[in-house]
Amino acid sequence: MSRLAATFEALSKAGRKALIPFITTGDPNPEFTLPLMHAMVEAGVDIIELGIPFSDPMADGPVIQRASERALAHKMSLRRVLALATEFRKTNQHTPLVLMGYVNPIEIFGYESFADAAKLADVDGILTVDLPPEEASEYGSLLKARAIDPIFLLAPNSTDDRIKKMDVLGSGYLYYVSLKGVTGAGHLNIADVEAKLQHIRANTQLPVAIGFGVKDAAMSKTIADIGDGVVVGSALISKIEANLDDLDTAKRDIIALLAAMRQAMDA
Amino acid sequence: MRVTKVNTMTEKYNMPDERGHFGVYGGIFVAETLIPPIQELNEAYQRYLKDPEFIAELSADLKNYVGRPSPLYHAERWSRHLGGAQVYLKREDLNHTGAHKVNNTVGQALLAKRMGKTRIIAETGAGQHGVATATVAARLGLECVVYMGSVDVARQALNVYRMKLLGATVVSVExxxxxxxxxxxxxxxxxxxxxxxxxxxIGTVAGPHPYPAMVRDFQTVIGHEAKQQCLEATGRLPDALVACVGGGSNAIGLFHPFIDDTSVAMYGVEAAGDGIETGRHSAPLSAGxxxxxxxNRTYLMSDENGEIIETHSISAGLDYPGVGPEHAWLKDSGRANYVSITDIEAMAGFHALTKMEGIIPALESSHALAYTMKLAPTMKKDDIIIVNLSGRGDKDMHTIAQREGIEL
Incomplete structure (x- = not known):
């Protein structure tokens, strides 16, 4: 069983939901990320999504776009993201790591070489935003053959047929994009999310993490009651952006928000 | 065992496959939220491009609103001067709004109307596609938002103003x-x-399927007319076609109807900017x-980490790091040749046509003209070249004057 499956199973037994922070690797500089990852684990997160910076992040809102730009200014790259994952594993063997990014860096790396390198780095899942199932079957097999979970997105307008397709191709969990829009948008409609989750549950047994638009502890609690996991990204990265000249405060604010979310979700 | 490279070129050409692949190129690489609208668009495109009523309305609009057919003009004086092949210009610059872009926006706007969409969005580089989109949106009374990079907003101010006059909102992208x-x-x-x-x-033959095929289908009116006009004027097919390639919509529009006519050579001209060797260019087929x-999957300008490289060209319409997937396929298959022209060479092409024929071309089209200046002298006097004069140069007056140190 993969670390992701085991994590969701253990949480389910304990009646808890996964707290999943997303951070862009190397934002605002490469030295900031690793200590932040360890601190997030101490604050009670269950899975970490590490963003692979990309020059053209088409599905991301302005907050994550700027995070990518800051990281790329420090020459962050897919290779260095993998190196950082390797470094993290030296002292943490239990927290699942999911890499999330766009397909071109992986295409240029080479799909098979990348799958090998991700395995070597002991990464647990890969979410490739602009690689829908139509184009992902070979790549998905490469990952699964190495016990890495290919994670797919579901959207508010995904049909039942597509949910079934993701159920077959995906593993680990499915990431439900809770609104039509880019990351960090602010118009999450809880009733819509609840209604859609019923459709998703009817078509897959995979855990469903919900993201896009989760900003505070209260919302994380509401979302946790609907899904199996809560993804928070832009809200964390905003803390970095607000404190670029004082990164200790940035880190402290991120940890405080995650701790508050953890507490609200477990209450 | 079939050798695909040879056979696909001797059989009748029918790319892409039903999922939008031109060989390994093309496809659908988008986030999940865009899959349903892309499927909806594909269904509408498949349905209406076979619908006689739609075709009739499109044809009427192309004739009465765009002003088609555009002439095929024999540039006799320039041909004599070049001392080789006879150069014919396909005058897309004479279309309403001044470029080939409107052929496609008229078509897509009719689709939008039939699909019940009330809001139109577009991206634009030089502003020609933005103007062509704002134009059709105004005519149909649809809300229109055009996205344009702030660098392009500055260098194509005239087109920005045109779009605003037409009622579009222009969003400057930072x-x-x-x-x-x-x-x-x-x-x-x-x-x-x-x-x-x-x-x-979308204004070019790139993006997720069905855009590359759909935009091409709306632009092939260029090549169909050119073929007919060439046969009428000279009694035979041309020997070579020349067109500039940014995303590649005017080029594929001219090339596509000739793909099975293997005697016709095709030259797509990319922007070499300051020179391919400087790295400051927009020529993914030549150097990507x-x-x-x-x-879509295609030739791209990206670095060793897969990050997209910033491009450069004097021509905003060619300043793009990718290219339509069908061009990628035509390159690999060897059916079309892709060459490049620097900013300096393009300026020479611009001046040559302006002085010799009294036609002021767009900087994009000037790349095709500059390559023609190299190609024509190597050919015989009874050979025929058709150059796609994809747009007129009015929008570029500021760029050209500034480059030549003239204050307007």
């Missing part, structure tokens, strides 16, 4: 390199947010490698 690719990113973000009522009119961007 992210990334602030040019066409960033405008495309921003348009995709808009589309993902407003999928229910919005139709995205395959990758994935903006919904």
């Amino acid at each position: 992210s990334g390199s602030k040019t066409l690719k960033d405008a495309l990113n921003e348009a995709l973000r808009d589309w993902v947010t407003n999928v229910d009522n919005t139709f995205y009119i 490698k395959p990758g994935v961007l903006h919904g």
Whole structure:
């Protein structure tokens, strides 16, 4: 069983939901990320999504776009993201790591070489935003053959047929994009999310993490009651952006928000 | 065992496959939220391009609104001067709005209307596609938002003003390199947010399927007319076709109807900017490698980490790091040749046509003209070249004057 499956199973037994922070690797500089990852684990997160910076992040809102730009200014790259994952594993063997990014860096790396390198780095899942199932079957097999979970997105307008397709191709969990829009948008409609989750549950047994638009502890609690996991990204990265000249405060604010979310979700 | 390279070229050409692949190129590489609207668009495109009523309405609009057919003009004086092949210009610059772009926007706007969409979005580089989109949106009374990189907003101020007069909202994009690719990113973000009522009119033969095939189908009117006109004027097919390639819509529009006519050579001309060797160019087919961007696999300019490289060209319309997937396929198959022309050479092409024929070409088209100046002298006097004069140069007056140290 993969670390992701085991994590969701253990949480389910304990009646808890996964707290999943997303951070862009190397934002605002490469030295900031690793200590932040360890601190997030101490604050009670269950899975970490590490963003692979990309020059053209088409599905991301302005907050994550700027995070990518800051990281790329420090020459962050897919290779260095993998190196950082390797470094993290030296002292943490239990927290699942999911890499999330766009397909071109992986295409240029080479799909098979990348799958090998991700395995070597002991990464647990890969979410490739602009690689829908139509184009992902070979790549998905490469990952699964190495016990890495290919994670797919579901959207508010995904049909039942597509949910079934993701159920077959995906593993680990499915990431439900809770609104039509880019990351960090602010118009999450809880009733819509609840209604859609019923459709998703009817078509897959995979855990469903919900993201896009989760900003505070209260919302994380509401979302946790609907899904199996809560993804928070832009809200964390905003803390970095607000404190670029004082990164200790940035880190402290991120940890405080995650701790508050953890507490609200477990209450 | 079939040798695909040879056989696909001797059989009748029918790319792409039903999932939008031109060999390994093309496809659908977008986030999940865009899959349903792309499927909806594909169904509408498949249905209406076979619908006699739609075809009749499109044909009438192309004739009465765009002003087609555009002439095929024999540039006799320039041909004599070049001392080789006879050069014919396909006068897309004479279309309403001044470029070939309107052939496609008229078509996509009719689709939008039939699909019940009330809001149109577009990306633009030089502003020609933005103007062509704002034009058809005004005519149909649809809301229109055009995304344009802030660098392009500055160098194409005239077109920005035209779009605003036509009632469009022009959004200046400040992210990334602030040019066409960033405008495309921003348009995709808009589309993902407003999928229910919005139709995205992509201006070139790139993007997720069905865009490369659909935009091509709307642009092939160029090549169909040119073939007919050439046969009428000379009694035979041309020997060579020349067109500039940014995304590649005017080139594929001219080339496509000739793909099975293997005696006709095809030259796509990319922007070499300051020179391929400087790295400051926009020539992915000449100096890039395959990758994935903006919904399709194609030749791209990206670095060793897969990040997209900033491009350069004097011509905003060619300043793009990718190219339509069908061109990638035509390159690999050997059916078309891709060459490049620097900013300096393009300026020479611009002046040559202006002085010799009294036609002021767009900087994009000037790349095709500059390559023609190299090609024509190597050919016989009874050989025929058709050059796609894809747009007129009015929009470029400021850029050219500034480059030549003249204050307007």
